[in-house]
Each structure stands twice: as structure tokens, then as C-alpha cells.
Amino acid sequence: MRHMDDEGLRIDADSCYRLAERKATRYFAALYEQVKGQTYVPSLTEDIRLWRRHHMHRGSWLSFFPRGKGKSKAANDLSYITWLHHTGKLDAYLNRSISYIYMRDLGKSMDSPDTQAKIQRTAADVKRRLMSAAEAGPGGQPEWFSAAELYRWAQKEGVETAVIWAIDKINRVAANVPEGMNAEHAQRKLIKIIIGVVLHANEETDGERSPAERARRLDEAIRLGYSYGLTYPFIDDLLDAQVLTAQEKTQYSQIIREALRTGVWPEPGEWAGPNKAMMQFVYAELREAFEYIKRSRRPDTQRGFFEQAYVFFHAQESDRAKDLSHAAYTNEELYIPIILKSAYSRLIARSILGAPPDEGFEERTFFYGIYNQLADDLADMFEDMEAGAVTPFTYYATYRDRRPDLINPYELYWTVISHLVHQVYDSDAKAREAILSRAINGLKRHRARIGTEKYNRVMGRLAFGNPAFHRRVQRLVRQADDVDFLDKLLRDRLIANLRSEREAKEAFFETVRTAREQINSTLQIVKPDGIPPMKETLIDAANYSLAGDGKRLRPVLTFVMGVQEYGLRAASIVPLLRSLEYMHTASLVFDDLPSQDNASFRRGRTTLHRMHDSATAELTGLYLIQKAIQDQASLDQFDAETVLALIRYSARAAEDLCLGQAMDLNSKGKALTLEQLNMICFYKTGIAFEAALVMPAILAHANERDVSRLKAFAYHAGIAFQIRDDLLDAEGDERSLGKPVGLDVDNDASTFVTVLGRDGAKKEMWRHYCLAMEALKEMPRRSAFLQQLLNYILNRDR
Template sequence: MNVNFTKHVNEGYQLAEERAARYFTSLYNQVRNKSYVPALTEDIQIWKRKHVRGYSGVSFFSRGKKKPDTRDYYRYIQWLNYTGKLDDYLDRSVSYIYLRDLGKTLDSPVTQNRIQRTVADLNKHLLKSTNTNKGESPEFMNLAGVYRWAQKEGTEAAVIWLFKKLRSVASHIPEGMSAEHAQRKLIKIILGVVLHVMDELGDAASPGERSRRLDEAIRLGYSYGLTYPFIDDLLDSQILTLQEKAQYSDLIRSALLSGAVPELGVWTGENVKLIHYIHSELTEAFEYIKQHQSPDTQQTFFEQSYVFFHAQDIDRVKALTQPDYTNEELYIPVILKSSSSRLIARSVISAPEDAGFEERTFFFGIYNQLADDFADMEQDLKDGAVTPYTYYLQYHEQRPDLINPFELYWAVVANLIRSVYDSNAKVREVILDRVINGLKRFKERAGAEKYNKTMGMFAAGFPELNQLIQKMVRKADDVDFFDKLLRDRMVEHLKNDAREQEDFHTTFKSARTLINSELKFVKPQGITAMKEQLIDAANYSLEGDGKRVRPILTWVMGVYEYGLESEAIIPLLRSLEYMHTASLIFDDLPSQDNASTRRGRETLHQVHNSATAELTGLYLIQRAIGEQASLTRFKAETVLALIRYSSQKAEDMCMGQAMDLDSKGKNLTLEQLNMVCFYKTGVAFEACLVMPAMLAEASEAEVIALRKFAYHMGIAFQIKDDLLDVEGDTDVLGKPVGKDVANNNSNFVSILGTEGASKEMWEHYCLATEALQAIPRNIPFLKHLMNYVVNRER
């Protein structure tokens, strides 16, 4: 361990602690002598002129249309625009982000100009979104929307990397932790770091420099944000034993004090796999941040990180059963952790020193922390967590020396408005908007009775001021914030997405089980030995570990979306899998791709011979046609049209395979490759979507939209296959990797490279997702199927 490094980090903590103690003493004195009350009362009186209106002050429009529930995201945005409130709403929201996250003052012309431009861009985007979106989540909450932003900024590689990382994190969040809130906080940190970089870049940066810096910001934001789910939330949860928590905390502390991540060491128990994953991921993140720190900011970063962690750790080990914590012990760690968390977001990008930012951020942090602790008070009390509020609730009757945290909160508000921001009118407006909004939200969540009881206890020390505050809570309007709307929407989106994903996997599994049970051919008695051999060969190919994506897609669309009877479309499901399996048998032949394994077992021609394989493929095709002709519960003309369509798609697939074979050893263009893989792969997906739509007699417009979706899905599927052929695992895939290279085949990776192929795959992912907008029904299964296509490992 570097002794000097450790010494500097410890000294940094001591200096921060001394500063926090001075700040606390100042706030304590203001609470004790009530010196903040006159100034705050005056500020609220000024503020209320804009927010408490008589009848004459209410616009004609706002009288004519009732305010919708903010949980109805698009209707709420439309209402804000309809009533002329949208610009003010966005202005205070963006201004608050500049205050809280970027540490800006609002009296700077440069800052005001940036705020106004951001508001104008948001306004344009939101109004366009409300007009085009059919109630789905906002674009920035879905992968396609984020990737489209990445394309504009030239950060596709970083965003593809981030998608993979976030998916991995989500899969490793253990039960007992809130997956939605862990992911939300991680995403919030990433956005915060990106905002800092965008602010640092300004308007002068070249496109190349902007792209490079934003790429770095995304990776740095993830690397820093990872500490929230896998350090803070994990240590706050009950996942680890007390011994594990102590061992894990020592590990983190050692890394921050030495500047190097120690080896994990011996770890036993049921959390071994989780800890090994976290240690590996945090080590990678730690090293990435270190490598991207400039020499003159690295020490600052580690000092601030240690302040944050150590202050959190001090708070974490407090017990609500301990009755003798001093006010200093309760509040100084809060000041330290709340200020350092945002200071890190700036130091992690090696931003130049800014004394004004650091000063404002230091004083601002506790304001947010006390507001958050107030909102989370009930849950914290249930969890036995020590916060200024829970501790006051527990001991204020026995401990008259305890500071009322609600009163301290108002002292912080007054200090920010008057001392930190010099009574700037816009700062007063934004901060008091936020304060009253927080109380309104708490009242709505807790109910009036509980709210009044809480206020009766916490606000007893300043009755006149409280009377004014409560009047504002009852009567003031226009205090909502966009980031709160997004927070609520994101949490709901993540919960809903998790439900849909679980439904997708459940449906996929049950449909696969159903289809597998229907595929095997039964050998009638008295058949010839040769036919028996043919059936055995067909069953051998069908019994492999196939994904069954195509018939599953048909079953879901037919039964779930079009209301067809499951029994009625079983023949169609068989026909699709028979056709697909036949195509694989032909594809694997020595005369074509010469594959040795398929679906986790030897290919058919390896078990028998090429002639048997060819005949089995033909046999399966004929049986597929017979199955389609068995769709007797539908109109005869509809079934005939379906068979004609199916034969045309089979022709297309043959043409695609012929084109693929003819391309061996040739350098195809991207356009040619798209055509080959669509005919090879995409037409089968199209058939799976279009055939149940035909049976349900869906409109032509819907069929066109389904075809477009299938086109892009098919290409994305093939690109993923090409990537897996380079990066995949033979044991997982069930077939050998490197097949295309061995066969001298052109594919997306050979033409575009791994990174280029990934970008092309995500482009088709976006186009497929956008095609869904034209389908006059919301089909979550297709959305999650696209996620499966680009994220699968086999």
C-alpha cells in the first residue's frame, strides 16, 4: 500500500469532516435562535404571488380542462401544453437540474442561454412524442430511442457496450434488493456524468471530440454508477451476512485508500458467485476510471470517493436501538455523503477545478438528502435505518437536545436562497417550487390524516411559519417537476418491463413445450423398413434442442393477438417447424455448409448419410404441406391462399440458400448481404407472422407492417448469428463456431467487422421496433422477441 497515497486520502477526509462540522454548527445556530424564520417567511411571501392565484388569475384554458393524473405521462404533457404551462414547467425543471446536478448559478447569461435552449429542445421533442407515441414508454426509456440518440452523437459503440452491461447488472441483482430502483439510480448517475461532459464541452467542440468525450462519459458514468447497486444498496440490504458486510467493506475501503483493488481472497457461503461477479465488474470499473483520470485530478477523485464511502459506512452501522447519538453524529455524515456524491460526478470526468461549483455543491447536498430522507421516512423506520428523521421520531420525547430535522431542513433552504445564491429570484422560485412539491407528493402518498399528524409533530417548533407553509401546500399550483415525472415513469416502466419479460419467457417456455410435444412422427403399424428409417431420421432431426422461435411466434400471434383457437393452428405450427428443420438439414450437407453438429448433436448426414439426409428433408417438406392442408377449421379459400403464400416463401428460401452458396469466396456488398440473409432467414419470420394474420383475416395494412417488422428482425437475427459464429461458445450454441470463416463465406462480420456488424444489428433492431408503431395493436411479445434476438447467446 502506498503510504503517502493513504495519508493524503485520510487527510482529505479529515478536512471534509471539519468543514462539515462548521456548516452543521452554522445550521444548528440558525435553528436554535430561529434566525432563518424571518428571511424564509419573506421569501415564501414573495414566492406565493406567482403560485396562489384568485379566480381572475386562472386562465380560460386551465379552467376548461381538468388536470390529469401525472402517472398518465402523455396526457399530462398534452395538458401542460394545452394550458400554456409547459414552458414554465420545463424551465423550472431544467433550471433545477442545473442547480442540483451541474452546480450552476442561475444568474449567469451563459447558463440561462443553455437552459432556454434545452427547454426549447425538450418542448419540441415532447410534443412530437405525444403526437406519435401510442402510449408506450418515452423514446429515451427504450433501447431503440437511446440507440437513435447514440447515432446522432456518434457513440453507438459505447451505448451497445452499455446495453450489455446494464443487462448483466439486472440479471445479477439478487432478490431482496429493489431491481427497479437499483437500475434507476445507475441510469441516473450515467445521465448525470453525461450532462457534466456536455456542459463542459459547450458549443465549441468538434463532432469528433464531442463523440469521443461522450463515449468516455457513458463508460465513466457506468463505472461510477455501478457503486450504487453493488456497494451502497448491497450493503444496505440483508443479502450479505454481518461477516460478509464487514469483509466487503474492508475490501472497498482498502481500494479507495490504496488506489488499487485487492484480491478477493477466500469467500464462502451462498453469495460466492454474486461476490465474484461484483468484484470482477467493480475492478474493471475501478481500473477504467483510474486510466481516465488526469494526474492532477486522481487524488481528488479518490479523496471524494473515500469521503462518500466512509460517511455512508458510518451511517450504515448506526442502530436505531442506540439512544445516545449526538446531533453531530447524526448530521455530519449526512452532509459529507450528500455533497461528495455529486462532487464525484464531476471529478470522475477529470473536470478542471471550479471553486464555485464545489462551494455550491457542498451546501446543496444536505438539502436533497433531507428531502429524500423525509420522503423515505416510513420505509426507513420499517427497515430500522438511522436517518435524522427516524432517529427524531424514535427519541425526541426522551431527548429534548435532538435537533428537529424538518426545522433544520428549512434552515438549509433559507441558507441556500440567501447566503449561497444571494437571493437570486430564479433560485428562490425553483427551490421553493421543489420544497412545496415534495410536501404535496408526501401528502398525496401518505393521505391527509397521516400528513397532518406528521406535520403536527415536526412543525411544532415554528407554528406561524408552518401555517404559511401548509397554506402553500394546500393552495399553491405549478410546482411539478419533469425529473419527478420521469422518475415515477421510469420506475413503472422498469417494473412493467420486468413483468412483460417474465411473461415473455413463461410464454416462450410453455409454447415451446407444447410445440415439442406435437412434432414427433408416430410410426403406423405395418409400414416398410425404408419408411420407418425415414421417420426415424426425421424424428432425430426434430428432437434436437431447437429454439422453436418460428412456430412459437406463430402460436403467440395466432392465439394471443388474433384469438385463434390453439388446437386449430397446431397443424400450422408443425408445418413451420418441419419446413425450418428441412432447411437446416439441407444447409448442413457436405455439398453446402458441411456442418458436423446442429442443435447440440451430430448432423443428420453424419449419423446416416447425405442421401438419407436429402430424402428426410424432402419428406419433412411434404409433411409440412400436408399439415397446412389440414387447417380444416378455417375457410377453404383462406387455407388455399396460405398454401400458395407458403410455397412462395419456400421458393424464396431456396433462392436465398442458392445465393449464399454462390457467394462463397466472393466479397459481397452490404446490400447483397442484406438480400441473401433476408431470403435465407427473414422470409421464414415473415411467414410466421403473416400466416396467422391470414387465418385471422387481418387488414392488408397490418400485414404490410408485419412484413416490414419481419424483414428487419430477420436481418438482425442473421447478424447475431454471424456475431455468435465469431464470439459464441460452441457448448452454448450447440454447433461449432468459426463455420463461416472455414467455409469462406461472406457475412456481416467479415464485411463490417465485429463493431460494424453490431451497429448494423442495432440499426435493424431500431427499424423493426419502429415498424411495430404501424401495427394497430400493442404486442409486448414482439418487443421482447426483438430483445431476445439481439441479446441471445445461442
């Protein structure tokens, strides 16, 4: 080895892997001896006898409490938590769940009074949150995975910038996951790793640091968690998937190996093949993550991290290189890489923080990993078999009849459990409770997922040398109760949320596309025969402005609210939809004039005053406003009083829009306060959102309370929209936007970016996003479209 210099460091990769391999070999040998002699059976049989006292219940008065949708579906419903509370089982459920996280993720010993105190505090805090959600009503759910709830936590901890950054990054990864890979799976893994690293950072900062130092460490942990977590979708999953060619996989693996050996991210060279564009993105993201990890670590902690990362990667590569058609793998060849990759994946979560050495943590984590890995491999056995992947279970299923020397992985799994309970956790009762409950829970979930008949066939083939013990375990799977875990509930909820979010997003854009097409088909103004040439010029100019690539967001919003939320006939509100787009387009024509923003492009085309002249543009804007009024007056499917009320509201809204633009123009060159910015933004942008929501409500005779909630939502959504506009002007792409960027600076305008800076503007945008979400919850109709609209506002690139 040589010391780190300006170029990086170089580890003795072969040496550190051999050292780790020797340790794994000793561990496997100890397990193998227990398997051969079945020495684990007596102690584990006694463990099960003690454990079953709390998990094998005869019918009792507790069964009369309703379980909502039933126990089989309880993990997906808050009603199960309510049932646990009513039956007095919630405390034990939470203690077991939190204890397991402290063992698996934090490598803690269960006999530590300090650890037990932390578990109790954490469980009490989680219980308060769960009960708060339950009291919200039958449909309430804890919003731990909502963006708004996450941002509120970030505000509390002072890590808003890091959370905004991580959310943007995770969304970018999901958007760039190639076909053949699962974007939701990638998101879930990233989130899981970030949470794991943050848990370690939280332990390191618990009660010992100032709030500022705690915020700094948590900020760093979020970024480090993402940087490490990125390796799962973009290294592990990508190399496992059938996306890259064999040549691309070889080239990519060499890049990763060289980076870990030297501490320097290598140049990729010429990347040929069909995946060039995708790999350029992957390479750039990984390089940024690699450099952040390296930059964040002190020189004296870098080497340990790179050594652990190399062992992890090499173990994965060794495992990945196996071929199911190869019939001669030894038990050591099958299990040693699994022990290493499962242990080092969790060791890295702590070492990436540069935390001080903790021998107890490292030993417990090293021995613990294979327990989870074998459970996962059993659960994924059929999928792995279909993909031709080599795991202990697929290999045993393939060659068990020809290879009597092969260890039964299911028997090894129970051997590991015995080893953990007695050798690693010194026969601690809480450790026994958590580990055995987790094992039975995993088997129950597996049976529920694949069906009882298929599960029984699998267990019949995996039955090992002690039939009595095997039957005892299967009886527990059928009869044992109270083995559920909170992290499984959260995992299922996260997966369901990611899936429903994707479906809602697709539905949102499909709704927008359909409504936009219908609106576009009605916008062009027809030229009657025999009109004066100058009127033809005005109509042509108006149609030119209307034909641009506009989002039509306001009339689309009115269409959805009117038709889907209030049940109005689509054909009856077409004049209203036209009027909204006419007024919006008129405002853009005025906004682009030399006397105002002096823009050259709008909606991807030359602005109207440059196509003609300023006078024509001004007159065209006035013409469009008059057309809007005509259309509103032609809403003949509604009674005259309602239409008159709508026109009165529309006129007031137009006044406010003019006021907002005047205030904006008057602010140029002036230093504005945040309060002044919000006021200008509301009048300039928020009013337009309000009108799009309120006008169909007026036609539907909505009550004043509903209208006031719509206005509150529109206020915050409109400001968030304007802040995103300001951010896009500062950092967006002109081709995507369809208009020039940097106009705010050129025009000496005060914007959220110029007043607050980019990070400050993003925080303010997220604050209004959260407030808009709160307003949305108060509406009698919790529109999925409006929720997706908010997500679109935050993430749009044009």
C-alpha cells in the same frame, strides 16, 4: 503521500477525510446556529410571501381546460403536459425544471447570463419534443426511455458503440442483482448517474470542440458514468441490503477501502459463504469499472478523484454503521456523514471526468447535497424505520421524547433551504422559485403516497418551535399549485417503464413457454403399423431432429399472431404450426450437411448426418418438407381458397429460403458488401420470420396494407436475428448455444461480423432493430409480444 508509480497511488485517506469533515462541521455549525435562533424564519417567511404570488391561484377560466386523468395522476400522463401548454404554464414549468437540474446536477449559479441562456435553449428543445409527442395523438408518449429512441440519439452524437455497451452492461447488472435487492431500482440509479455524468460532459464540450472530440468525450462520459454508477447497486445498496453475511460485508468493505486508498484493485482472497458466485460477478464488474476510471484519468487528476471517492465511501460506511438502538448519537454524529456523502456523491460526477477545478461548483454542490438527502430521508421515513436504518428522521422519531437536545430534521431541512436561497444563491429569485417549488412538491408527493391522515400525523410529530411558520408551510402543501417538475415526471415514467418492461418480458417468456410446450406435444411423427423398415428409419431420423432443444420461435410467433392477435382458434392452426417447424428443421438438416456448413452439433445434440449418414439426412429433410405440405393441406377449418393461397405463399417462401442458402454457400471465400449481406440475410432468415407472421394473417384474411407492414417488420427483425447469430458464432458460449462456435471463420463465410467487425455488426443490428420498431408502430395492432420479440433478438444468448 507518495507519487503514483506503476502499481498505482496511495492517498492519505485519514487526512483528506478529516479535512472534508472539518468543512462539514463548519457548515453544520452555521446551520445549527440558525436553528437555535430561528434566524431563518423571517427571511424564509418573506421568501414564501413572494413565492406564493405565482403558486396560490383562485379559480379562473383556466380551470375549464381538461386535465386528462386529473392533476393527481398528471405526472404519469402526457395529457398533463398538454394541459400545461393550453393554459400557458408549460414555459414556466420547463424553466423551473431545467433550472433545478442546472443547480442540483451541474452546480450552476442562477445569476449567470450564460447559464440562463443555456436553460432557455434546453427548455425550448424539450418543449419541441414534448409538443411533437403530444401531436402524435392522445396515446402518444415521449419515448425518451425506449431503446430505439436512445440509439437514435447515439447515432446523432456518434456514440453508438458506447450506448450499446452501456445497455448490455445495465441489462447484465439487472440480471445479476440478487434476491433481496430491487433490480429496477438498480437500473434506475445506474441510468440516473450516467445521465448526470453525460450532462457534465455536455457542459464541458458545449460549442467548444469539434464533433469528433465531442463524440469522444461523450463516449467516455457514458462509460465513466456507468463505471461510477455501478458503485450504487454493487457497493452502497449491496452493503445496505440483507444479502451478505456480516463477515462478507466486512471483507467486501475492506476490499473497497484498500482500492480507494491505494489506487490498486486488490485480490479478493478466498471468498467463502453462500454468495460466492454472485460476489465473483460483482467483483469482476467492479474491477473492470475501477480500472476503466483509473485508465481514463490523467495522473494529475487521479488523486483528486480517489480522495473524493474515499470521503464518499467512508461517510457512507460511518452512516451505515449506526444502530437505531444506540441512544447516544450526537447531532454531529448524525449529520456530518450525511453532509459529506450527499455532497461528494455529486462532486464525483464532475471530478470523474477530469474537468478543471471550479470553486463555485464545488462550494454550491457541497452545500446543496443535504437538501436532497433530507428530502429523500423524509420520503423514505417509514421504509427506513421498518428496516431499522438510522437517518435523522428515524432517529428523531425514536428518541425525540427522551433527547431534547436532538435537532428536529424537518426544521433543519427548512434551515438548509433558507441557507441555500440567501447564502449560497444570494437571494436570487430563480433559485428561490426552484428550491421552494421543489420543497412543496416533495411534501405534496409524500402526502399523496402515504395518505393525508398519515401525513398529518407525521407532520404533527415533526412540528417545530415556530407554529406559525409550520402552519404556513402546511397550508402551501394543501393549496399551492404549479410546483411540478419534469425530472419527477421522467423519474415516474422511467420506473413505470422498467416495471412494465419486466412484466412484459415475463409475459413474453411465459407465452413462449406455453406455446412451445403445446407445439412440442404435436411434433413427433407417429409410425403407422405395417410400414416398411426404411420409412421407420426416416421417421426415427425426423423425430430425432425434431426432438432437439429447439427454440420453436417461428411456430410460437405464428401461434401468438394467429390466436392472440387475429383471434383464430388454437386447435384450428395446429397443422400450420407443425408445418413451420418441419420446414425449419428440414432447413437445419440441410444446412448442417458436409456439403454446406458441415456442423457437428445442432440443438445440443450430434447432427443428423453424423448420427446416420448424409444420404439419410438429405432424405429426412425432403420427408419433413412433404410432411409440412401435408399439414398445410389439412387445415380443414378454413375454406379451400384461403388454404390454397396459404400453400402458394408457403411454396414461394420455400423457394426464397433455398435461394438464400444458395447465395450464402456461393459467397464463401468472397468479400461481400453490406447490401449483399442484407440480401442474403433476408432470403435466408428474414423470409422465415415473414412466413411466421404472414401465414396466420392469410388465414385471418388480413388486408394487403397490414400484410405489407408485417413484411417490413419481418425484414428488419430477420436481419437483426441473423446479425445476432453471427455475433454469437464469434463470441458466444458453445454450451449455451447448443452448437459449435467459430464455424463462420472455419467455413470462410462472409458474415456481418467478418465484414463489419463486431462493433460494426452491433451497430447494424441496432439499426435494423430501430427500423423494425418503426414498422411495428405502423401496425394496426401494436403487439407487445412483437416488441418483446425484438428485445429477445437483441439480447438472446443462444
